[in-house]
Amino acid sequence: MAKFAHPLDPLSFAEIQATAAAVRTAVLEKGLENLRFNTITLKEPAKKELVSYEANEDSVPPRCAFAIIQCWPKLPLVEVIVDLSSSPPSVSSWDEKQDAEPLASPDDCELAEAITKADAEVQALLKERNITQLDLVACDPWSVNDAPSGLGRVIQLFMYVRTHPDDNHYAHPLDFVPVADLNLKKIVRIDKQYEAPPHIPDRNVNYHRNLMEKEWRTDLKPLNIVQPEGPSFTVEGNLIKWQKWHIRVSFNSREGLVLHNVGYEDNGKVRPIVHRASLVEMAVPYADTNPPFHRKCAFDVGDYGLGFCANSLELGCDCVGNIFYFDGLMNDSKGEPWEVKKAVCVHEEDVGLLWKHMEYRNGHSESRRSRRLVLSFTSTVVNYEYNFNWYFQQDGTIEFEIKLTGELSTNLLSPGEDDPEFGTLVAPGVNAQHHQHMFCARLDMAVDDPDGGAALVVSEQDFVPLPLGPKNPHGNGFRAVETDLTSELKAMRCADPFKGRVWKIKNPDSIHPITGKPVAYKLVGTPNPFVFADPQSTIGQRAQFAMKNLWVTPYNDRERYPAGDYTIGSKGNVGLSEWVKQDRPIAGHDPVIWHCFGISHATRVEDFPVMPVEHVGFKLKAANFFDGNPGVDVPPTVNGSSKLFAGPTMNGTSKPGATPAMNGTNGTSCH
Template structure:
């Protein structure tokens, strides 16, 4: 099968990246690969579809002997090095390659060999150092002289009662190691004093919580004729939707060229949709945790932490899995099996009406296509679910679960919740940024902000009941950093003035935010400078192929200002242009006792809905569902239970 320009990298292509760089003499003995990613061709080249498009890959290469970092672009078509650029990691505003899995083991080895650390653990009564869990974490950027320009990880510590014990129940409070991973030494060991290590365990296996309940009866989901979707390579058709799927080590799942068939024509909606960054800032100002603000994509390569999904647990029903091919630190490919799950779900009633005059009733049930993956970054687990609906709606839902990050303190701890005796979970946020490269009936799009406004009493509103939508054009990038306003019912519509429906109205899609707070950190804080994207719910930019990540290409140890603040300073005009929406959404987590020892799923997300895109309800032609699909309905009766 011919490779499409938007297909993910294959194992052979990953090998070609490493071999090309080696042939060019660019790989020193200490060279490692924090990232190898597909370098997608410009949108115009793909959309034109004229002839073969050069397949390319981007590699980040770290020389572990001296910390030099390089950014390379390789032509996979020609097996040729196209560019080789040293990343200025030692110059303001700095920035480092993302953390590699091997560095976790390196930090553990460095720390456990340090006599000062061993003495600090002895003071806390920890004798078996093999049971100490070392937790290397990205340090942020605070301008500390012993960290600036160096590749640093900071580590907190947890202990286990035995090898299978959950370490998060037993944090070692007040001890932090600042580790230079290139020089392989602790550059600073901070010890703020001994705090008792919480003793109660936090395990949640069957042996720890007791036998499972027996009240649940089987729930079977069957599709005896198979699913309704068709998969050809990485191209998917389902109902009226057509799109492509890819996966990379940084973003994870990416959807491409989402189009909806209307009257025999495939109409473009979104060219590319992904989660492009996320930040998890903590509210604890103590010496132990003031610096914690994880950028799970830019610092930890979220896609590389992908789970292999299991039928009946992670996904239920008639499943199609996609594997992901990724690169390890040696630049060699490996396969993450069942990385992406795709299946159909019943979603209740889509539309319904009972005619009170004739008694006639019509009901159509909604079915949605689910494309998802799960990833585990340290203690937290994240599921990312894209839903496509039969009425043209697109929905993104992030599912947050896993184990809360913990510390040791008393019940009077001011910046977190006591969740077990002596154990606290600090307040924090999970803020995601979706990158939505829009293409509503083509690339010439505009964005309007709509608020619902009540009218004042007067001749036009004598009884005070009137309200209207008020639309404001977002004309330039300087106007395009926006906040949600649930009190005004605010939403943003991407429209195409060159394509109108039968009533002469420009076709469009609206982004409806599920209102949640943006970044709570002070505007002058280090994290606010580094995660400026999280200070607004919406940003709009002109499309540029180099503008991929809202906090910049290298947020690890970056001082801030990269990404959206830098791009929007150009103040480019936005009307009738090729546009990208950047939408911040998420969860502010004030932990509960019910979140321990493992957290029930918390949800966050948004929807994209057609507004005047279709001339009428595009799901009118759905067939009625008969009672054969419902357990307690007579055969042949219609079924409308939600």
């Protein structure tokens, strides 16, 4: 096999092919048929092995691949581990799973649409609605929440029609929902909103550049990002270095972009901050109680895979500036590798002031522009786009931001509705249902701990006002009060903006020289409502992770996904909510942070035909980690490309001609 530079490097083309070959051999030896590959990815080494490797690069862990396969009907799901260091690579573990379904891969989604269009009853229903061109029919593949009993590996298809190939089909929803069985390769159920064919909305509402009905704006002048000396970051394999940040990345079919071994260089030493971080689940429940829409709740990470759904990003459009791209390598249902070119974008961007102060006595001003390193990728999960961004800032802050855009999932009004109770009319006869996007990030922190976070303690910090009295005679007093979260049940916490609540991850083995207290990073979240579905409902049972903003568990290599390893067809009561019932101690037991946050989306006409970006996320900020402002050493510069605008002023007069700003050099202050 080809050499790999680091144990966390994603599988190569050759390694995916070798894994598939080893699996095929094992399948033949077992006399199985109908082999279908679902996932082939790196089996990440155990955390202890990785920590050992970071301390001593001679202790290289075994190189293994992890595959999920199907041999229906005999074996609907098998987890396979392939030892890539053996010659030839061979299967070292074979684990057959019952009552579980793997995610719906891109091949599965294409299969579901093909099954639907080939079905005679579906074709008859289309013909009743005067639709005869199947190439203009769009079948959106959705996992089935609370699937009717007796159904197997099923996908429900929300149906639409286009007036021509580039038309926005979400403006023309149809009134029936087929359910396709991917194993049987047939339609097993069709749910109809109306007995007789209703009127299909026929007004086109488009966003395609070739179909714009509005005139393009003419008052936008170019705004270029110029870096004449190139970017400030370097890339060595999968290791990125920028300013004082060291960040290792990987990419897989389920989580997409994953961060590893994130550290910050301080006084000549790279101090660990994060061992591993990624987005590990989403729940997207819809509000409409009218059948069949009560079945509408996708778990986009577990149901489809963010890596499988990743876009190829376009230079100068999705990312601007001096760009570096990482490609994403996945597999198809035959076990062959395929590549998402330019899946992850790395670039720098200006983000305003880093810090500033003017001494008012003499007018001297010192200010520094702030820039950040951006690592981003975008996934299209059927109708929605999710743009995921990790920001690394010059003051030691890490921020995770999700930008939500794309298309609303639309449907016809239900019988008896003139105005939708659970949504908004975004075009005549077109209902866009209210819904939520609930996210969960898994943060395996390593704050100043070379052992990957084994010693860490998590605490909750609230601001608490002092009661009026001898210690607070003027009524102005308040304190920041910390409470250590010592066990799993105690660490099930909710955000509280009225108390300025944050959570701190601190290292009692690393004491700050000034404060005399453990160094820490704090998690600053965005308060949001939890899942509105009843806790006893199927959605409530499956999305229990979204009922709290914070969970903490002791590290376990097997505990990776908060809604369970397999979400397609699941009934809930698995994953994070079950693990914490053990109430294991977490302080000093390598705690893992599970941070849940989200958006409740009351749909708007302004979200159609394509939705302006919504923002949500969180920050990890140094909290008495450094010996002062870590951005104080950013050199002073003046942007030499900035110019004075020569247009009219507020009083209607014009300024003199545009004048270039002074060219700045290091040592020149803005003042």
